[in-house]
Amino acid sequence: MTGKPIDDCFVLDKDRLPHHEAIAILRSRVRPVTRTERVPLGETSGRFLAEAVVAPRPIPAHDNAAVDGYAFAASDYNNEKGASLRIVGEGAAGHPYEGAAPIVGAVRIFTGAVMPTGLDTVAMQEDVYIEERDGTRWAHIPPGLKPGANRRLAGEDTQAAETLIRPGVRLRPQDVASVAATGLGAVWCHAPLKVAVFSTGDEILRPGEPFAEGKVYDANAPMLHGLIAAAGAEAIDCGVLPDTRERVLAALEAASKRFGSIVISGGASQGKEDHVVQSIDRLGKRHLWQIAIKPGRPMSFGQIGDCVVLGLPGNPVAVFVCFVMYVRPVLTRLAGGAWPEPARFPLVAAFSQKKKAGRREFWRARLVRDDGRLLAAKFPRDGSGLISSLREADGLIEVGEEVQDVREGDLVNFIPFSEFGLGNH
Template identity: 75%
Template structure:
């Protein structure tokens, strides 16, 4: 199996690594690790494509009618006055016209039917007057039609040899349609990535357990399971670890032999009861730790054997942000997907706020329609434990290291949660000022 991380690719020569540098290191070194299999098209939605999908014939394979009507040769048609043509036959989808066509003849044709040889234009049936002249029927085509009207050209969707889908794409319904359109009934996909989810802390209770003073319910594990599933991987919850180094080390060692990656929340700092970083150092190799961001600074990346370990902070907001910015792209690449870069939209700020220079920050925000224009409103509080701020937000404002203040009206980069496959809560508030 291919190594998930190159052992010598990271240099820990600073206290905190800049955001972009951390991403570039990971992007250049993390590689796909899962095996591949042929998967029926009915089961490939959401899977990562392992091999290119290439056309073996043009799509569509032949010129065809875009409407129901009458096909004729534009060379025999008077565009200024219109023309009458004898109707010599009929063509339907799947049943092409087979007979000879006189120099100035028309064929009754239905949508999707192959264009008869020598005919290049279709008049819509509602525009055509049909009349009997003795034993024959004639179609009068009104003036004004351009040559090639209402005709779909062979290969206009895709030419022979064209790559429709590149390896690494996460297959959507429209991608599956492209594969089906060239006759494939299955495609090569990566097997789903297996990810272990662990929580740490003596204070952590699992939802459903009886509450007691000094305890807090584990919101991270269920959230991470949803985030991992949205990223196209398979999450397995391994429970809560107490603040005991021996038990943390044992759990990490066991999980590293059974999973492609481990995502663990809590215990990421250097406190007396924070054992994750120390255990990674003892069992394997730590590659990254302490990133110059807010929230989420005490975050670690490493490996135990061939298993990638991603250590997240304990506060839910920091877990959420770090997952989107770092964990999600790492898991996507490990799973065989192309490195995902979320879109950023430049929008005016509807607030004024100072910021500390030297670190990248991600602020929770909502979109508001104000005087007919979208603006970004920052969530008023910044606490990393405020799950309500994630629930109420439409996305994140990303601010670079050099920014020290945002003034009302300044353009800021907004990353919508919908870019990650969720976040359809959006219900714009309209305001007039």
């Protein structure tokens, strides 16, 4: 590990923290904890970059042709009449024109070929009429071309010594292409963060087990595995913990010595059989518990040694909301990434809804079209156990603490699931 969470204990001075204070606590107390390693470029997509990538030379390195055609000097060309120029040679990508300069005439050139010295403009081949005259080929170039037409300049994409990608970026295929253009065959990245995933509760069955009355299948763990992978970390299934204080304590203590983070769903309240918060308090330090949000109020954040522990509610919708809004950025930062702040898009509400002041709410919503306009339609039911609402939604509507009434036609802040690395419908 290369770092550790900041362990000064946060003293809770409110029953429930507002969203912005919870975010501030999380941001201030997490640092990258993974080692760094040099990774072959073809294996870097999805990894968090650990060192800046700086261009060692201009990209492209030379002026080159953007099309197949004929290169010539703008000084030999009349914009109103065009020009007739003798073809003196040819240049192709990887095989530049080798004739001597200065060049009097035109050079047949292909896309990507280095521009011959002294030539600065290219006419597209389909616009040029070729004539054979006394064993010599002539290019008749039509009028109307601007100087520099169809030419890519050296450094047009990237200048020498320019920083292409900064540390903390999660590399996408297009980022990898940009790195490849510099000539680098490997880059320094953070090793994947390993996250222990627990479910809790005597009522929990794992999918595939026979159904029994009074039991419920564990939807949280499979969902968390997918969410953690989308965040760029690696989920390790650590099973279901029973509602036994000693078992929860022992499991969290053992996992804290093996993993950089623990994500645990259920047992997050203060009921008789809820042991997660008490276990964090006994084994380590708790920095956050009870956020003034809906759904997801009883989320907790703490640490056991250098291991960050994130306790989530038991209801799947609350687990999902807490993960994308709070856990995902924490795991991203622990894994070496920059703190991700999702973009909010103002959309017109296609519904009316009242809410309580003093808490932030996240409503599941779908995108709908009405007379060419894109609107946000709230899922009609708010239950935090309604997994179908997550499946049918395109994103979340975020409603601030001060709002008490949203009316049809108001602007609302919509966060599409794509902001969390998740696909939309």
